[in-house]
Amino acid sequence: MPTFAAAEQKMAFVMVGLPARGKSYIARKLARYLRWRGQETRVFNVGTYRREIVGSQVSHDFFDPDNPEGRKERMRLAELVLKDMLRWLASSGQVGIYDATNSTKERRRWIRETCTAAGVTVVFIETVCDDPHVIDRNLRDTKLHSPDYAGVASEDALIDFKQRIAHYQRAYEPLADDEGRFVKLIDEGTKVVVHNVDGAILSRVVYFLMNLRTKRRPIWLTRHGESLFNVEDRIGGDSGLSPRGHEFARALAGFMQPRRGKEPITVWTSRLQRTIQTASYLAERTTAFRSLDEIDAGECDGMTYTEVRKRYPEQFEARAKDKLNYRYPRGESYNDVIQRLDPIIIEIERHEHPILVVSHQGVLRALYAYLMDTPPADCPHIPMPLHTVLELMPSAYGCTERRFPLSS
Numbered sequence: 001m002p003t004f005a006a007a008e009q010k011m012a013f014v015m016v017g018l019p020a021r022g023k024s025y026i027a028r029k030l031a032r033y034l035r036w037r038g039q040e041t042r043v044f045n046v047g048t049y050r051r052e053i054v055g056s057q058v059s060h061d062f063f064d065p066d067n068p069e070g071r072k073e074r075m076r077l078a079e080l081v082l083k084d085m086l087r088w089l090a091s092s093g094q095v096g097i098y099d100a101t102n103s104t105k106e107r108r109r110w111i112r113e114t115c116t117a118a119g120v121t122v123v124f125i126e127t128v129c130d131d132p133h134v135i136d137r138n139l140r141d142t143k144l145h146s147p148d149y150a151g152v153a154s155e156d157a158l159i160d161f162k163q164r165i166a167h168y169q170r171a172y173e174p175l176a177d178d179e180g181r182f183v184k185l186i187d188e189g190t191k192v193v194v195h196n197v198d199g200a201i202l203s204r205v206v207y208f209l210m211n212l213r214t215k216r217r218p219i220w221l222t223r224h225g226e227s228l229f230n231v232e233d234r235i236g237g238d239s240g241l242s243p244r245g246h247e248f249a250r251a252l253a254g255f256m257q258p259r260r261g262k263e264p265i266t267v268w269t270s271r272l273q274r275t276i277q278t279a280s281y282l283a284e285r286t287t288a289f290r291s292l293d294e295i296d297a298g299e300c301d302g303m304t305y306t307e308v309r310k311r312y313p314e315q316f317e318a319r320a321k322d323k324l325n326y327r328y329p330r331g332e333s334y335n336d337v338i339q340r341l342d343p344i345i346i347e348i349e350r351h352e353h354p355i356l357v358v359s360h361q362g363v364l365r366a367l368y369a370y371l372m373d374t375p376p377a378d379c380p381h382i383p384m385p386l387h388t389v390l391e392l393m394p395s396a397y398g399c400t401e402r403r404f405p406l407s408s
């Protein structure tokens with residue numbers, strides 16, 4: 001996929017929607033995805049500025065559209081944040097995500113005109129949801145833990161926040177066709193309306209947004225058990241497991257056993273023998289994906305690192321200098337791996353059941369970098385030892401991680 005940088009087009013995604021409709025969740029997920037794809041992306045959250053400047057514990061009256069002081073103050077904050085975002089976009093930034101309710105046409109016109117004058121393309125992302133269960137879940141998952149309600153009893157916080165929503169509801173104007181480019185995500189993406197959005201990059205973003213589900217379930221990542229090539233310190237290839245590798249594969253089956261709940265566990269492997277053999281002791285059926293195959297070491301495939309250093313000293317050095325971008329002769333770079341994993345990320349996002357991925361060091365680093373929002377340059381250096389299962393549990397705005405070393 002071409003990049004925004006290649007197109008030299010600075011972009012602003014502008015969130016629109018009532019409070020507790022999942023805007024910040026989507027903003028952060030999109031930021032993580034774009035950063036992972038190599039775009040300098042940052043979320044500018046007006047609520048964060050408000051908490052820093054005005055203080056976190058403001059009563060719902062502050063958000064009343066008929067309160068002139070509150071309105072003025074909220075506009076001042078909105079201007080400050082937009083200015084900061086445009087300043088950042090004018091320097092190193094490529095994609096800004098402006099996260100606020102932006103609930104009136106007037107506010108959005110001002111944002112669009114200001115951004116356009118600064119040479120920044122605007123795409124609105126509106127989240128629409130009237131399902132009281134979803135709103136209630138969002139409130140309990142995020143708002144009750146916000147600094148806005150630190151030390152406030154949950155029930156009082158809920159009452160105040162519902163009043164805040166009611167204020168916004170009175171002034172709210174949904175996005176209309178005369179407001180330029182936009183994506184409307186209705187009822188958690190069950191229905192999606194796309195208006196005036198075209199081109200490879202934006203289509204990719206829409207595709208990502210369409211597949212976002214909020215279901216929380218664990219994702220386990222593990223490398224295959226030790227392979228015969230691992231024993232000899234050789235990279236790549238398609239060797240089978242060593243006896244220790246088989247031992248790990250059995251231990252993995254034992255590890256998964258108590259983790260089986262009512263929901264089936266989806267198991268993915270690469271198409272290489274060592275991952276298929278590792279998963280073969282599990283009760284689940286597995287699916288093998290070519291995109292989960294290890295980084296292609298090209299002409300170096302099957303060599304040891306010592307042999308690579310001897311036969312290709314310049315290559316070895318170039319890789320040590322910039323492991324993210326270095327591409328093996330006739331092989332791949334980490335960046336190439338990231339690009340080819342895009343469909344897997346989409347599958348992970350849309351999938352509602354727990355997932356176990358049995359793959360390889362390089363590929364798992366790239367998947368982990370997405371899930372844990374690791375800066376791209378650090379991705380090729382993430383520790384990913386053999387015989388260790390990583391359990392990643394999505395939380396409100398990220399993932400928590402536990403590592404389980406399973407055998408000797």
Ligand code: F6P
Nearest residue numbers: 234235236294295297360361362
């Ligand atoms: O050594 C095991 C292995 O999976 C190789 O097949 C692969 O080339 C390598 O790890 C990736 O790790 P690194 O990028 O650190 O060389």
